Amino acid sequence: MIVLKSAADLQQMRAAGRILAEVLAELRGMARPGMILAELDRRAEEMIVQRGARPSFKNYRPEGAPYAFPASICASVNEEIVHGIPGSRKLREGDVLKIDCGVYHNGFHADSAVTVGVGKISPRAQKLIDVTQECLAAAIEQVRPGKRFGDIGAAIQAVAEPAGFSVVRQYTSHGVGRELHEGFSLPNYGEPGVGMLLRPGLTIALEPMINEGVYGTRLKRDGWTVVTKDGKLSAQFEHTVAVTTDAPEILTRLD
Ligand code: MG
């Protein structure tokens, strides 16, 4: 079901988004060589709870999941695309770390992710990160009434593919609001002018996953962690964005 948000709903989502932006800004700074992933998770949960909110991911169990997600962030390193479980792994110089987090506050979720280079990273890894960030910016630019889902997917492909990278098909962007995954999936690839029409009040978690090599994916034995089929790098950025009557509003940005 498609849920359109009222002005009051959006106010709540802004509050959740603000908390999440603060958490991700802090974790970004902590992601240095030697840092343990579980420590990032612990700090995220602490910050969320201190702000009177709840981590959206902890104990989340979508249909088909083997068990509830055990942490407040997803931490996915290098060839891991999404849904990595933060454990005892230590970050190393050159790692490409994706931190994905969700905050539930006053009845609404916000969902956002960043990719961070750990210490000095390769030029190729930096290019992948830069292009993925450009993909998200291009996607957000399409978040306007009258545009369609296909316009968003096509905008992502138009940035990623000429750069020599691929767009993950298996996992998508999605509606977000009273539910973490609410109402619809939105592919990060598509054809302009095709698909559902955007309307003011729609809130979307836009999250292109861009691979260095092929777009195929594989699920690891832990039942959660998704990796690239060819073992090459992957990057992701995500913002929760609202369709307004004109320009897109990013709900998970600090400023
Ligand atoms: Mg997310």
Ligand code: MG
């Ligand atoms: Mg999401």
